[in-house]
Amino acid sequence: MSSQDIPEENLPAAQRGTHAPKPADDKNPFADPGLPPHEHRIQDIDERAAKRSERTVALLFTVSMLATIGFIASFVAIPHDKSIYVFPLGHVNAMNLALGLTLGVALFTIGAGAVHWARTLMSDEEVADERHPIEASPEVRAKVHADFKQGAKESVIGRRKLIRNTMLGALTLVPLSGVVLLRDLGPLPGTKLRHTLWNKGKLLVNMNTNEPMRPSDIAVGSLTFAKPEGLDEHDHGFQNEIAKAALMLIRLEPEAIKDKRELEWSHEGIVAYSKICTHVGCPISLYEQQTHHALCPCHQSTFDLADGARVIFGPAGHALPQLRIGVNDEGYLEALSDFEEPVGPAFWERG
Template identity: 75%
Template sequence: MSQTGSHHPVSEETLPSELEQAHQGEVAENPFADPGLPPHEPRRQDIDEKAARASERTVALLFTLSMIATIAFIASFVIFPVDKIIYIWPLGHISVLNFSLGMSLGIALFAIGAGAVHWARTLMSDEEMIAERHPIEADPETKAQVLADFAQGAKESQFGRRKLIRNTLFGALSLVPLTGVVLLRDLGPLPQQKLRHTLWSAGKLLINQNTNKPLRPEDVTVGSLTFAVPDGLAEDQADFAEQIAKAALMIIRIAPENIKDKRERDWAYQGIVAFSKICTHVGCPISLYEQQTHHVLCPCHQSTFDLSDGARVIFGPAGHALPQLRISVNSDGYLEALGDFSEPVGPAFWERG
């Protein structure tokens, strides 16, 4: 039993061409065959000089914005104090200096990148080029072709023609490196005399950091380790962290006959010696004391100091001995300092010598 239906006439237009049949056959054999590049479509800027100039002004505006942001970055160091705190929603309370530095530098770098991308996408040549693979070592003809392509690319980029873009790009690129120069200044406080002096001075009482009471010689027993701060340093004062980072003190009592260094013995009081608690490697607080050997160990990088021999370094990366504080007893029987440390505390710095 056969079925019949309507028949439509077949014309040559409805038949696939030989090229289409060949392409279908290639795809059937290799479904990942290279389909080739689509026809190139010119951008608006390629055919409309008015649009090209608008893109040029946009790129120049971004580069100019980068220059302004870089200047704002540098100005932030002069205008905003380090301890100025502001509230910014939703970030909360943050340092106005850190916020201004981050925002200005981020805008400066983003504007250069955005300007370069917009320049490439709207004004530089976007025609696709196919280059066959070749050996790593280029022949003279290939080298000549590369140079020719470079010259052609430079010409198509319109770098020489678009002077506004060129000049603003040079301005942005020349100013951004200044941010690194300014950051070098903020790697630490300017030494001047800040690192050479602490709160210790002649007549300052040694205050037990645990009890907040002045220390007497009888409070320090042989083999014990006591931490002390100068009289007048309170935890609620604004610069407490900065001051204790320089003035923190270790008090140890050693039998006078076991003290090897003469100056250490002269600067002690009945075997009670006072040394800086700040490690001379990277400034970690020292807190581990070995009674039998009179060694103290920094827990950060294991620098070891001999407190019976001028606190010299006997192991680890520390560069020099712990500074000693000369002490005595006042008329009321309390331990007091006879001056400041003999040298700057903590790690070495350029002007230390």
């Protein structure tokens, strides 16, 4: 059905009359093609179709509410370290997956509901607006005010109470996703960062090969990552433990080591430092052989590994903790104790 089938007095103000084409003239060098005749949507002329659209929009907003509730339930109910197998990703953290999916659905369905509402139920009339001076006159401001009220009226939000109520519900619930995440700001870790899996006699295992290491396996100038023996990536709690115990092994020329304690805690120039940055805990992964500097890729904190891993640049406020190492009777590298200071972000210790 076209606009000609609807009595003009029943049309919204913006749809009455047409914007007629205008030929080019001296003032306007380009011809104005005008607006094409308006084609009404099925929802404009069939109340049952409009009701169907209304129910679809309400369904999308309701799905958003359920997804937000699912988000909160996932956050509360799924253990932080639970992993599940997902093809083709492999093992992923179950809580992260659930949070991502539910929040994605909650936001998507709000957007989809709003778009469907706008496309099927709000006015879709094209309106020609003539250019006018930038400064708005009182009449224009009054017209904007009137247009705003007209827009609110044409959005049918007053009449479609089901849409209004479900939209308000979805928009009210979705911010709760952010609020519940605030729980992760606490509690403070207390003494948890003071203890790692390292202790006297624990072998240093190469993180790539899973083999214990001898000093001869580590070349001068190389960077090797190590973990405590017995810590397997399929173990329950692996992520928590490796986040505290991950180690960098660097072999320096002993005479290049400036710090006396560092030299005493090393073995034949091999020094072992926590791989966890003392700023906010990113894994350090870059090492510059000539300068003996280790660089954190997150915010560029730089540590001098030949001088007690002190901070020489960047936001980290604390040197990297060093692990005291030696070799056992069979010639394998082993820890001689746990770290003597907490690993990871130093700001936990403030105040």
